[in-house]
Amino acid sequence: MNEGKKALTNMKTIQLKLPEIGLLAMTRAALGAGVGLLLSSKLDERQRRAAGIALVVIGILTTVPFAVHFFSEED
DSSP states (O other): OOOHHHHHOOOOOOOOHHHHHHHHHHHHHHHHHHHHHHHHHSSHHHHHHHHHHHHHHHHHHHHHHHHHHHHHHOO
């Protein structure tokens, strides 16, 4: 029972500014849209694959700087 409370007290708190939250949301949306396009059948295969891969790559590449920034911050 105490272990559960201890795990909650070890959580890291990160404060984000509004533009950072917006950019983070947009990167998640691009990644999700890319995955959705890859799984969709609305476009022909070539179009779907190109758009999906582009959005997934954009989502991943724009997420990396956030991850580096937030995991390297000192408390």
